[in-house]
Amino acid sequence: MPERVTVTVNGARVDVACGSTVAVAMILAGQPCRASVNGESRGPLCAMGICFECCVAINGVPHRRSCQVFCENGMEVRTDG
């Protein structure tokens, strides 16, 4: 089992420790997650799947809670579409 995995966040590569959630990758990438109705940036708040503020699109599926999904090699994370 590799100790590091690589995902992309809006096309940019991010290396994280194996077992990290996508929320961790977002923080390491310095990227906000979802945008509010008024366009304000949101990010991980509760980090336990309750607040839905850390939603991102993962492999084309929108509105996934990044704090509840583990990073896998090659995973594509987007917040711009």
Next chain:
Amino acid sequence: MSDDGYEVAIVGAGIVGAACADEFARRGLRVILIDREAVGSGATAAGMGHIVVMDDSDAQFALTHYSQRLWQSLRPELPEDVEYDQCGTIWVAADEEEMAEVRRKADYYSERNLVTDVLDEAQLKTLEPNLRPALAGGLLVPDDGVLYPPCAARVLAERAQQHGAKLQLGCAVERMEQGCVQMSDGHEIRAEFLVNAAGAVAPALTPGLEVKKRKGHLVITDRYPKFLRHQLVELGYLKNAHAVTADSVAFNVQPRRTGQILIGSSRQYGAEDKEVDHDILSRMLQRSQEYMPALGSMSAMRTWTGFRAATPDKLPLIGPWPGDKSLFLATGHEGLGITTSLGTARILVDQITGAQPEIPIEPYLPSRNAKEQVHA
């Protein structure tokens, strides 16, 4: 004449009551609009908000078509947060039997100067690619639209106030009869004319009124922009919504400005509590996925219920209540109150002011039920 000096007291500040207050005030009558909670807080806040033409009966068509044209002329004055979107309705036909109904509907609308477009399977697929394959086609009604009802009710109430109407919120009404509204805090509001616009709770204020609660469920999803472009309704809706006794569900989805999708619909008689009924909710969502399978992978943000004010003949009650010369009704709009609020206000105020209504009012007069009872 009371010291308040009101000519009209309207009980119920849902969209129907607010529209009536606006119409009375703009015609120069002194009006007060009363609600136990807030403006647009009952069925108005719970409903989908469609501005649609329907043809269950000639009278229903006349009122919805008239009202839709009133909404279209009001549209330039509506602020952005009313979210009026003329997205059009597509009546979805699953099979050839339903396509026959599409053609009948198209002819009916065409004879009444309403433009529609009959869609074949491929055209339907182009307009709404997320519908399942192998549907027969549909009928596009381009003038139909949606709006956000609580804000629309607020705008109507504000317009009424700008024309001198008074608003009394947060106090329940105990009784309304013989020119007097008795409030639960003990004070009385007198007016020459009283209007019961209390929706599904109207019978509590006017005993003998044949209005029943018809419960509905709705679900709203997270934002999925461009997934859905039109309001979609299954043609089987007609069969389902017509069943006057059994619980029923039908596929009805709407795109909202935010990219959210509003999913309905259910109809239940005899369910008096506001709790979400998970059995009927899952039937409703199952039905929606039979038409749009990808809805199943979406996240729902919120689920809620509301109560339509249903009459035995599915037409609203607009006009004088027999037995009390001061009392008029504006209730019983079932699932069409957002659309028909404006037409209701016009023909109610026409009746009271002696103006000539623009459509025949007989089908909506409350006395029609009394007549039926005599002959029954």
